[in-house]
Amino acid sequence: MTTEVSILPIQSIYSIDNHIITATVLNEEPLIMKFDHVLSDEECQALIESAASRLAQSKLANKEVSQIRTSKGMFFDKNESLLITIIENRISSLMQVPIAHAEGLQVLHYEPGQEYKEHYDFFWPNNPSSHNNRISTLVIYLNDVEEGGETTFPNLGITVKPVKGSAVYFEYFYNNQTLNELTLHSGEPVIRGEKWVATQWMRKQRIREGD
Numbered sequence: 494m495t496t497e498v499s500i501l502p503i504q505s506i507y508s509i510d511n512h513i514i515t516a517t518v519l520n521e522e523p524l525i526m527k528f529d530h531v532l533s534d535e536e537c538q539a540l541i542e543s544a545a546s547r548l549a550q551s552k553l554a555n556k557e558v559s560q561i562r563t564s565k566g567m568f569f570d571k572n573e574s575l576l577i578t579i580i581e582n583r584i585s586s587l588m589q590v591p592i593a594h595a596e597g598l599q600v601l602h603y604e605p606g607q608e609y610k611e612h613y614d615f616f617w618p619n620n621p622s623s624h625n626n627r628i629s630t631l632v633i634y635l636n637d638v639e640e641g642g643e644t645t646f647p648n649l650g651i652t653v654k655p656v657k658g659s660a661v662y663f664e665y666f667y668n669n670q671t672l673n674e675l676t677l678h679s680g681e682p683v684i685r686g687e688k689w690v691a692t693q694w695m696r697k698q699r700i701r702e703g704d
């Protein structure tokens with residue numbers, strides 16, 4: 494058995510600026526956690542409202558539109574509003590990665606039948622972005638989904654149901670690539686209702702200027 498150090502120290506509660514986030518470990522290696530109360534109902538609603546008019550067809554990491562990913566999405570600019578600054582800073586503290594390593598916060602919207610098929614969030618070595626690869630992901634659910642829309646890790650038998658304000662966290666910065674590859678995951682098709690998520694991808698090195 495391998496024992497590799499995770500980015501996030503495992504705790505049952507993370508207290509960030511008087512904001513109490515409770516945590517459940519779903520898998521230790523690779524580390525997969527569920528967090529509750531990452532965002533308040535008001536913050537979820539405000540994110541949805543500021544994203545709604547800016548949605549465009551989602552693309553893959555290689556910028557191609559594909560049937561793998563049928564949601565619509567958008568990226569916020571860093572610090573573009575007080576809401577975004579507050580949320581980005583909380584996420585950065587929670588993920589224990591400096592804000593300068595954060596890609597823009599992304600919001601995705603799925604309608605019934607829409608999904609994000611099995612994929613990895615990290616870049617393979619042939620992708621130019623792999624020189625400053627992603628190391629961890631936080632997917633925050635912005636609403637409750639009537640049916641479907643779970644985030645699933647098929648190789649680990651883990652399924653996370655969307656709950657407003659909760660999040661699933663996972664990391665893939667292990668020396669052992671087999672552990673990283675266990676983070677294969679999907680956003681299951683929404684069956685009834687709609688699904689809104691905010692995704693934060695963190696890089697190994699800084700990606701933002703001026704932070």
Ligand SMILES: O=C(O)CCC(=O)C(=O)O
Nearest residue numbers: 632643644679680690692
């Ligand atoms: O929508 C989901 O449950 C997963 C989203 C996801 O995998 C991503 O944004 O990278």
Ligand SMILES: [Fe+2]
Nearest residue numbers: 612613614678
């Ligand atoms: Fe993903």
